[in-house]
Amino acid sequence: MMYLHDKTQPIAVTVAIPTYQRSQYLLDALQSVIGNNFPFKFEVIILDNGCDLNLQKSVEDIAQTTSVPIRYIPVKELGLHNGRNLGAIVAKGEIVVYIDDDVIVPSEWLESLCQPFNNPKVGGVGGKILPKWEAVPPDWLKVLDPSYFSLLDLGDSDRDMTFPETPYGCNMAYRRELILSLGGFNPDGIGGTWIEWQRGDGETGFAYKVYNEGYRIVYSARAWLYHRIPAQRQTHEFAYRRTIKGAVSNAYFYCRQVQLSRSRLCLQAVKYILKMSLSSVKQLFKSLQSVEKRLPQELDTIYYAISALYILRAIVDPNIRYWIAKPDYWPKQVIPEEFSGLIC
Known part of the structure; x- marks a missing residue:
């Protein structure tokens, strides 16, 4: 088995970004990812649930400007985790990193998120997630748990997580072999209706399976990113x-x-x-x-x-x-x- 210090691996890490009808957010996220300082070769996969030809063209244009391999893959089955599962299947990296299309990452983010995998007992890593408010939040918003906005801050030091603590999907990474062998992610979002009966437990359920296999999941404070929160998410x-x-x-x-x-x-x-x-x-x-x-x-x-x-x-x-x-x-x-x- 090869780990990140093994430079014989052509592509060490795959960054998978599911997206759906948020092309400008996605392009901003993509630009921030390919601007990372990472000592190993990595690729980026765009998994588009919207099958947007204009977005595909924009991604291909960006791919011409960078040495980072970028692939655009349309995802025909609606659902965030259909995209994440497909990303794991087609990934070339040993580590699969997942972010959402509405994040912005700093230049040292990827290295910080992947560093814990040098320990073979680490199966997953979750990074700190900070808010980037796109409108001034109303006062009542403070009564909501940060998880409503997929915000995660367990402090400024790296540490092991314990269930029910789990990484959030907009900033997490797992060993690809684990994703494949444990059956992937159970879907947690399939449509826009109020009650989605055919819904699963997403990244929480997958983290539970990783814990049960005896692997550690690490919280990385240094692998922080911004999660964009628009005004329409600041409503009752x-x-x-x-x-x-x-x-x-x-x-x-x-x-x-x-x-x-x-x-x-x-x-x-x-x-x-x-x-x-x-x-x-x-x-x-x-x-x-x-x-x-x-x-x-x-x-x-x-x-x-x-x-x-x-x-x-x-x-x-x-x-x-x-x-x-x-x-x-x-x-x-x-x-x-x-x-x-x-x-x-």
């Missing part, structure tokens, strides 16, 4: 949507952990219903208070309600049960011949 509607998505993903995770045991699901559904009822009463008493005091209670009520509803559906709906029980979610897209046969 965004907070409601984020809460719903989180509830579905966490309920999905629980269903898989108990292997869809109906008795355990029934018990968990009752617990969520009781919590929802109690939260609803608290919400009623806070209904006339300020938004800073009212909103967290509203979000708790929504979270428990959606969690209960998802688990009840997992008890009775065969389509949901089939979805949850799938061993993996590899994309059905035809893979180029040179990358065939790489899924373990």
Whole structure:
């Protein structure tokens, strides 16, 4: 097995960037990545869920200006993790680094993120994620957990993470062999509807599998980047949507952990219903208070309600049960011949 200090590896690292209808953000992110000072050869793969021909042309134009290999790959199955899984399949690097299309990285970011992999016991790395507010955030926003905006700050020193601590998808890296052998990422975003029933646990679920294999996951404070947060994400509607998505993903995770045991699901559904009822009463008493005091209670009520509803559906709906029980979610897209046969 080769690690980053082995310079015989033609491409040591693949930076995979899924994108969907945010071409300018993507191009800004790409420019910041190829501007990195990295002592090993790396490539960048753009995984476009929008199949945007104009974006493809822009990426190809940038590729002509840099020595960093850049590939544009259209992703025909909608979903963030369909892109991430496809990126792992076609990656040439031993380490696959994932960022979102709305980040900006500093020049030493990639080296800092990959350095912990020199230890063979490290299976994954998550970097610090700082906000780049594109509008002045309203005062009530401070009541939301930083995870609503995929912000991660565990301090200024590198350290091991422990579950439920996991890297966030806009700044993480894993060994490619682990992604392939552990079945890739379970999808956590497939469309734009309010409730996405066919949703998974994404990077949280994958990190859990890595921990279970006995690998370490390291938090790297030095591998920081900026996550752009536009005005449209600073709204109550965004907070409601984020809460719903989180509830579905966490309920999905629980269903898989108990292997869809109906008795355990029934018990968990009752617990969520009781919590929802109690939260609803608290919400009623806070209904006339300020938004800073009212909103967290509203979000708790929504979270428990959606969690209960998802688990009840997992008890009775065969389509949901089939979805949850799938061993993996590899994309059905035809893979180029040179990358065939790489899924373990």
